[in-house]
Every structure is written in C-alpha cells, then in structure tokens.
Amino acid sequence: MDFSLDSTQVALKDSLRRYLEKEVAPVVDRYEAQKEPVPRAFVAAMRDFGLIGGLMPEKDGGFGLPTTTYGMLIAEVARVWPSLRSVFAVSNLASFVLAEYGNAALREKYLPRILSGEAIACFALSEPNIGSDAANVQTRAERTANGWRINGRKLYITNGPICDLGIVFVRTPTSDGKHGVSCLVFESSMPGVSCTPIGKMGMHSCPLGELLFDNVEVPEENLLGAPGEAFAIAKQHLNVGRSMAAFSALGIAEAALEAAIRFAKDRVQFGRPIGSFQLVQQMIADMMTMVETARLLSYRSADAIDRQDPENKALCSMAKRYVTDITLRVAELSLQVHGGAGYTTLFPVERYYRDARHLCIAEGTNQIQSMLVAQTALGLSALR
Numbered sequence: 001m002d003f004s005l006d007s008t009q010v011a012l013k014d015s016l017r018r019y020l021e022k023e024v025a026p027v028v029d030r031y032e033a034q035k036e037p038v039p040r041a042f043v044a045a046m047r048d049f050g051l052i053g054g055l056m057p058e059k060d061g062g063f064g065l066p067t068t069t070y071g072m073l074i075a076e077v078a079r080v081w082p083s084l085r086s087v088f089a090v091s092n093l094a095s096f097v098l099a100e101y102g103n104a105a106l107r108e109k110y111l112p113r114i115l116s117g118e119a120i121a122c123f124a125l126s127e128p129n130i131g132s133d134a135a136n137v138q139t140r141a142e143r144t145a146n147g148w149r150i151n152g153r154k155l156y157i158t159n160g161p162i163c164d165l166g167i168v169f170v171r172t173p174t175s176d177g178k179h180g181v182s183c184l185v186f187e188s189s190m191p192g193v194s195c196t197p198i199g200k201m202g203m204h205s206c207p208l209g210e211l212l213f214d215n216v217e218v219p220e221e222n223l224l225g226a227p228g229e230a231f232a233i234a235k236q237h238l239n240v241g242r243s244m245a246a247f248s249a250l251g252i253a254e255a256a257l258e259a260a261i262r263f264a265k266d267r268v269q270f271g272r273p274i275g276s277f278q279l280v281q282q283m284i285a286d287m288m289t290m291v292e293t294a295r296l297l298s299y300r301s302a303d304a305i306d307r308q309d310p311e312n313k314a315l316c317s318m319a320k321r322y323v324t325d326i327t328l329r330v331a332e333l334s335l336q337v338h339g340g341a342g343y344t345t346l347f348p349v350e351r352y353y354r355d356a357r358h359l360c361i362a363e364g365t366n367q368i369q370s371m372l373v374a375q376t377a378l379g380l381s382a383l384r
Ligand SMILES: Cc1cc2nc3c(=O)[nH]c(=O)nc-3n(C[C@H](O)[C@H](O)[C@H](O)COP(=O)(O)OP(=O)(O)OC[C@H]3O[C@@H](n4cnc5c(N)ncnc54)[C@H](O)[C@@H]3O)c2cc1C
Pocket: 090, 123, 124, 125, 126, 130, 131, 132, 133, 155, 156, 157, 158, 159, 208, 358, 361, 362, 363, 364, 365, 366, 367, 368, 382, 383
C-alpha cells in the first residue's frame, strides 16, 4: 500500500502551507488568547485551496477531491490553526447535506454563499438531553399552513454564535401518527432564533453555543429529504467526519512533534542541548512513532472511503479513536520536553493539548467509536 503523495498533492500541500505560515500563523496566538473568532477572510481563502466543498462533486460546485487528498489538506490547516479547520469543516458538512437533499431553489439560495466562504453554517443535532444517543431528538417541529414551527434547544453547536444559517434536526409527526426525525434549514436572523455562547477549554477562536428555537417559522421548502428520514441523513456523513477528525488530530500531533524537536535542539542544560540526553531522545522517538502510526491509520481510513472498501466503517472509527487519543499523548510529551516553558502560554504546546482534547468527544465520543469497532467483529451492538 503506497500513501506517498503524488506531484499534484505535493504542489497543493506546499501552496497551502506557504499561505498558512505567511498569513495565518502570525495571528493565531493573539486571536486564541483574545477568544476572537477566526476572521472570515481566512475562511473564504480556504476555498482557493479546495478546502471548502473539497469532497463535494463538481456538479454541485465542489472540487470532487479524493478523501486522502482532502485529509492531507485538513491536517495542514489543523497543524497551524485547529479553530479555522473546525469553522469551515462544520460549514462544509451543512453544505453537503444541502447539496444532497435540498430542492433546487434551496440549493441556489444557500450553496453558492457557503461554498464561497461568504456564509458560515452550523449543524445542530446535539441537545441538553441527547448527545451520544443522537437519534432521540427532542426539539420539535409542527406543521403550519406554510411550513414548520420549531421549538427546542440545541447544545454545543459549533459556529452557533457566528453562523448565518444552519441545518437543524427536529422531531416531526409522521403520516402513521408516530414521530420521526426531520431536517430543516434555518437562518440565524429568523425571528425566534437566538444563541448563547458557551466558554470552553480550547479552540477559543471557533465559537460554540446553545441555540434556542422559540416558535421559529420556516417555509415548507426548507425541509431536507423526506419528513421523518433525517437520521439516515445524519448518519451518512459520519464515516468521513470520523476520518477527518483523525486528520485534524494528526495535524496537531505533527505540530507538537515539530515544536518538541525545535526546543530540544535549542534548549541547553548541563552545557549541552537537552536533545542530546537519552531520556529526552526517548520521548522524541516515542512521539515520532506515534505520529507515524497516526498518519498511517488516518490515510488508511480515507483510502478505504475512496475505494468504497466495506471495512471503511471500522477503519474510520479506529482512526478517529486512536489518532485523537494518541495526539493527546504526543502533545503531553511535547509539553514535557519543553519543561516549565511548555506549561506557559509563551509557547504553543499547552494550546495543542487543549485544542486536541475536544476531538476525543466531538464526532462521536471515543467510547462510542470503540463499541462501533467491536460491533463490526462481533456482530453484536452495545447500543441498541
Ligand atoms: C467542541 C465541541 C463541538 C461540538 N460541536 C457540535 C456541533 O457542531 N453539532 C452538534 O450537534 N454537536 C456538537 N457537539 C456535541 C458532541 O457531538 C457531543 O458532545 C458528543 O456526541 C457527546 O455527547 P454528550 O456530550 O452529550 O456526552 P454523553 O453522550 O452524555 O456521554 C457522556 C460520557 O458517557 C459515555 N457514554 C455515553 N453513552 C455510552 C454508552 N452507551 N456506552 C459507553 N459509554 C457511553 C460517553 O463516551 C462520555 O464519556 C460538540 C461538542 C464539543 C465538545
């Protein structure tokens, strides 16, 4: 199996890295420290590198990139600014669902704005009482003369405080008198939509919030897919989301390793660079090995998606769990190599640790991933 990059991938990666190092890297620490959202100009610039709409087919306005190429680009962005990656990744997810399930008018109205980076979207599924048990949506939408009226709360919504629009999962009555989960497009400017920002441990430039829907009226055409069938929509992109979470963690792990190597060469104690001490070398060797295994599993999961390998479900869950867990260990070792400096905000390592931590929870917790992996071998579900 050959995961070496071809000349097109190398060119794409190099031009993205040049842009990120020159324009983005110099402002990251200031924005994160001040808890300022990533500038919209950076989000829009991601379009030029195939990162917005990257996986979407060209017929829908995307680039139709292979998942491996897209993952490589995601890791590059996360290596410099994980908050930037998260803002456009969630927008991308919403645009995917719009492209696949929206009617022509809806796609025409919203897709060009999201794909140009002008509009930012959110994906509102989690609620105060539903997280891992995501099928149990409680936010309700009832039919009105012209469409739907939404009431409920959505919790931990990435981009909530800055989004222009979003897709929201709601419980709706079905024709047989029962209830199913449906998916509606809303705009943040609609009467009755409000968002309360939520503070968090890291990723300070990627805002998180609680969305309140208080008698929000949306027109009939804002329904995505058939009523009651939205959970299938939500599940459809899970594998790609998990593989991309692995690539995001990989980018952070690479940054943490590079920082440790730089520091170990520069810092002198006992008259020698600390990198010449065997115990420091062991930490560097461990980190290098972890990053390499994380890279292999991330690419293997993306490659399995591209080849439509039936094993891709297990591989994506394995990659999500393993790479996000191992990245925390890499960040922790990098912090240790830095000594006291690593614990301060004068160096970026403590941020790598904080930014990586949420990846073990979002996109399905790592415990849920473990059970999904075991299920593929055992044929027994721990969940239902
Ligand atoms: C930074 C961040 C961004 C997010 N962005 C979004 C977003 O944009 N949109 C959105 O809809 N959601 C978002 N989420 C929510 C995220 O999807 C949920 O936090 C996640 O699914 C877990 O749900 P929960 O927090 O309610 O935890 P819970 O499901 O309550 O789980 C709590 C603990 O119990 C464990 N657990 C739960 N069930 C089981 C089980 N059956 N067996 C074993 N262990 C179990 C979990 O692994 C976890 O350790 C975000 C979360 C974070 C932290």
